[in-house]
Structures are given as structure tokens and as C-alpha cells.
Amino acid sequence: MVKKILYMMLAVQATCLAAHGQGFLKGLGEKASRAGQELIIRKGAKKIENAIDGPVPTKNKSSAGEMREVKLGEEKKVTEITAYSKFDFIPGENTLLFDNFEQDAMGEFPLKWFTNGSGEIVSLEGQQGKWLQINSGSMLSPTLKLPENFTVEFDLFVNLDLKSSAVFPGFHFELFDRGDRAKRLDVYNYTLKNALFFSNSFDRDKVVAALDSRENNNQKLKSDKVFLAGFQSNYRSAVHVALSIQKERLRLWYGQIKVLDLPTAVANPANFNQMLFNGPKTREGYPAFYISNLRIASGSPDMRSKLLDSGRFVTNGIQFDVNSDKIKPASYGLIKEIANAINESPTMKIKIVGHTDNDGNVESNLSLSFKRAESVKRILVDSYNVKEAMLSTDGKGSNEPLSSNATAIGKAENRRVEFIKI
Incomplete structure (x- = not known):
């Protein structure tokens, strides 16, 4: 009888130890999960600078054992545009x-x-x-x-x-x-x-x-x-x-x-x-x-009438990554409508002009505005079948602001793209 009681006590103890072990492992799992989430939050200004400057290029080892850069973006860009093909x-x-x-x-x-x-x-x-x-x-x-x-x-x-x-x-x-x-x-x-x-x-x-x-x-x-x-x-x-x-x-x-x-x-x-x-x-x-x-x-932009009647359409609805000429996917619906308006008048010639706010120096903003205008041209030609001969590009940097750069809304209005009939 004593042996039976001892066996029962040992069994209960083993069950408790197992349950404690499972709870301990679960706690470790939750802690590890939280640790992963903690990595994304940064309150230091240095991290903002890094985010604006862009991520460090990914590097992989080649078959010869040396490091080489893997360019990311082109394949993803095609995938994004395909995914947003019905985005209106x-x-x-x-x-x-x-x-x-x-x-x-x-x-x-x-x-x-x-x-x-x-x-x-x-x-x-x-x-x-x-x-x-x-x-x-x-x-x-x-x-x-x-x-x-x-x-x-x-x-x-x-x-x-x-x-x-x-x-x-x-x-x-x-x-x-x-x-x-x-x-x-x-x-x-x-x-x-x-x-x-x-x-x-x-x-x-x-x-x-x-x-x-x-x-x-x-x-x-x-x-x-x-x-x-x-x-x-x-x-x-x-x-x-x-x-x-x-x-x-x-x-x-x-x-x-x-x-x-x-x-x-x-x-x-x-x-x-x-x-x-x-x-x-x-x-x-x-x-x-x-x-x-x-x-x-x-307001709802009427691209076609503005291009045909006034010869100019201005939008800040085409958005780019910070300090970059990469177009955000949320802009594709608007770009698609602009392409439709241009394609309805196949003899029309359009100059695409980029503008920036005044963050950064004058030279870098001028260069960035040219690159952004060129990015818009490339997506119109490569993804929306606009004839390249219909389009030219220019950039004004921060030289022609529409609003004060002292406020966030003013800067947002100054970051714009113009389509000018020529």
C-alpha cells in the first residue's frame, strides 16, 4: 500500500514538473516574440536619419566566396504594378x-x-x-x-x-x-x-x-x-x-x-x-x-479637360519615398488615369516637371526633381503604354514653391508633378 502511495506521489510530481516546463517554454516563446517586436521601435533621431537615407544594400556570398551586392527593386516593382493593376x-x-x-x-x-x-x-x-x-x-x-x-x-x-x-x-x-x-x-x-x-x-x-x-x-x-x-x-x-x-x-x-x-x-x-x-x-x-x-x-482631378483646355495638370497625388524617385504603389491609380487621358490624344506632347520642397540643399533637390519626373515618364511608358515620343521631362527642385515650406501641408503641396501640354 505504501509503495502504491509513493508511486502516485511521484506521478503527480512528474505531471507538475511537465506542466511547469511547458509554461516555462511558452513564456520563453512569448518573450522571444516580444523581443522580435521590440527591434522595430526606435526613439532616437539617428534612426530617422538612417530611414531617410535608405537601408543598407543586401549582400550575399557568390559561388567564389566573395561578397556581392544583390539589387532589389526591379522585380518587386513589376510585381507591385501587376498587383495594383485594378487599383482605382x-x-x-x-x-x-x-x-x-x-x-x-x-x-x-x-x-x-x-x-x-x-x-x-x-x-x-x-x-x-x-x-x-x-x-x-x-x-x-x-x-x-x-x-x-x-x-x-x-x-x-x-x-x-x-x-x-x-x-x-x-x-x-x-x-x-x-x-x-x-x-x-x-x-x-x-x-x-x-x-x-x-x-x-x-x-x-x-x-x-x-x-x-x-x-x-x-x-x-x-x-x-x-x-x-x-x-x-x-x-x-x-x-x-x-x-x-x-x-x-x-x-x-x-x-x-x-x-x-x-x-x-x-x-x-x-x-x-x-x-x-x-x-x-x-x-x-x-x-x-x-x-x-x-x-x-x-476635389476629383479631371486630367483630360485640364490638359486639353488649360494645357496644364498639377498634382501632389503622385507620391514618392522620402529623398527618392521611387513611386509609391498608392499612386498607381492616379498614374493610370493620367495615362488614359494622354492616350486619348495620341498627337499631344507632354512635358513632365518635378518639384520638391526645400528640405536638403538646392542642388540635390534639383537633381531629385529631375529623377522623379523621369520615374513618372518611365512608368507611363513601360507599364501604361504611353508612347515615349509623346513625353519629355524637366525638374525645378524647390525653386518654384506654391506654398510656404514652413508647414507640413505647405511642403506637401510643393512636392508635386506637373504635366504641361507643349
Whole structure:
């Protein structure tokens, strides 16, 4: 009987040790996952400089054992354009708000924004510029009166790790009316009237997106849940979010994917004037969301009539990487429309002129503006079948600003591309 009791005690002890071992291993796994996430966050100004200057070229060993550079980009560029072949988002023509947080101090909350939680400006390894990390609570943008036709764009960095066993948090953003600085955060004294609620839940094999639209404090429309299988490939990277509002019509894109296209989703009139972003309570190294490059613009560009009638079309909707002539994929929809307008008049000759803001020196900006104009020409010819003989290029650098370079929105307006009929 004593031997039986001893065997039972040993068995229980072994079970406990095994459970403890599994818990210890799981803890190590979570710690390793968090350690991987911690690598992406950098609060030092030096990391921003590195991000702007560009990543160090990747090197591989050749068969002879010596180091050689592996050029990345051309193959990816072709893949990107193919992936965006059906991307039809056209950014608004007139910039109403632009914020890339360049004027804000690292580690601080942005001066023009409002919150009931906490957030801070950080840099991200491998990403350009500054980002607003949503630590907890809601973040409110500056207020501005929005017309009935406008577009919204922002970059969203999704810091989720597929190796983690933790439950993934969600990300939520809103457009609403009657915004007044931080008033929306006072739930007891603010009643919703017109609003668009965009909710996103994340899993290891999909993302689920949905819209809830309100008009005069009543539900106008609740969309079906949209399941985005394969979206997890965007975890630990940046996704460009684009929204187009044309009176009651709403269209939403995540990267090249059109998530929603609803003809009667928006309150009429909506009178939206502020945005809200909401993420999980987090701390450094844990799942989190970051936003940057928020651009809100009005108007729908009419390339064809402007080229034919006035002989000039100017846009800052063609966007480039910082200090680079590489065109961002989110610009492909606009470039496609420009190509269509040019191809409708095969005898027309067009000069493409690049412009920059005044960051950097005059000589480098002049060179960069030429390179950007040439990049636009090359994509029109190589990917959209515009005849090369129809196009020429020029660059003005920062010599012909449209607005003051003292503000982020002024710089955004000065970074532009002109198409001039000659």
C-alpha cells in the first residue's frame, strides 16, 4: 500500500514538473516574440536619419566566396504594378490636411492632436519618417471642415507577430461631425450624429473588416463582415489605407485590395470634420498599431479637360519615398488615369516637371526633381503604354514653391508633378 502511495506521489510530481516546463517554454516563446517586436521601435533621431537615407544594400556570398551586392527593386516593382493593376483610387486634388509628424518631438504626443489615453512619436526600423504609436485610448486628429467629396489616406504599421500565441488586438478608426478639439472624448456630453465607424479584427489567417454608418443618430447602414484572407502577410509591415467619399458613396482600400464599395453608405449631408483612431493598450515590444502620412484632400482631378483646355495638370497625388524617385504603389491609380487621358490624344506632347520642397540643399533637390519626373515618364511608358515620343521631362527642385515650406501641408503641396501640354 505504501509503495502504491509513493508511486502516485511521484506521478503527480512528474505531471507538475511537465506542466511547469511547458509554461516555462511558452513564456520563453512569448518573450522571444516580444523581443522580435521590440527591434522595430526606435526613439532616437539617428534612426530617422538612417530611414531617410535608405537601408543598407543586401549582400550575399557568390559561388567564389566573395561578397556581392544583390539589387532589389526591379522585380518587386513589376510585381507591385501587376498587383495594383485594378487599383482605382484617385486621391483628392487639393490638400486640406497633411501630417507626417515631422514637426513633433520624439517620445512626445503630437502637438496638434488630442487624446484621452497615451501615444508617442517614434521611428520604426526599416520605415521612413516618424510614426504615432497608439499606446492606449483614442487619438483625435486636428479638426477641419470636409466637403461632400474628399479622400483620406494614411499609412498603418501593423505590429503583429504570427509566432505569438497572444490574442491579437483590433484597430478602429472613425470619421464624424461636430468635432471640437477633444470634445468627442467626453462620452457624457457628446452625442453622435453623423459618423463612420471602421472596425478591424486580426487573426492568424485573416482580417475581418466592417463599417457601421450613422445618420442623425440612427444607423444608416451596417456592412457585412469582409474577410480578408491572406492579409496576415502584411503583419510587421506598413499598409496604405485609402478612403474615397463622393456624397453618399464610400470606397475603402487596404493596399491594393478594395475592401468596401457602398453606393449609399454616408450620411447626407455628413458635415464630417474630425477623425479618431483607436488601438489596444500596449507597451513597447507588445502588439501595437502606428499611423503616419495622414492626408485629407478635396476635389476629383479631371486630367483630360485640364490638359486639353488649360494645357496644364498639377498634382501632389503622385507620391514618392522620402529623398527618392521611387513611386509609391498608392499612386498607381492616379498614374493610370493620367495615362488614359494622354492616350486619348495620341498627337499631344507632354512635358513632365518635378518639384520638391526645400528640405536638403538646392542642388540635390534639383537633381531629385529631375529623377522623379523621369520615374513618372518611365512608368507611363513601360507599364501604361504611353508612347515615349509623346513625353519629355524637366525638374525645378524647390525653386518654384506654391506654398510656404514652413508647414507640413505647405511642403506637401510643393512636392508635386506637373504635366504641361507643349
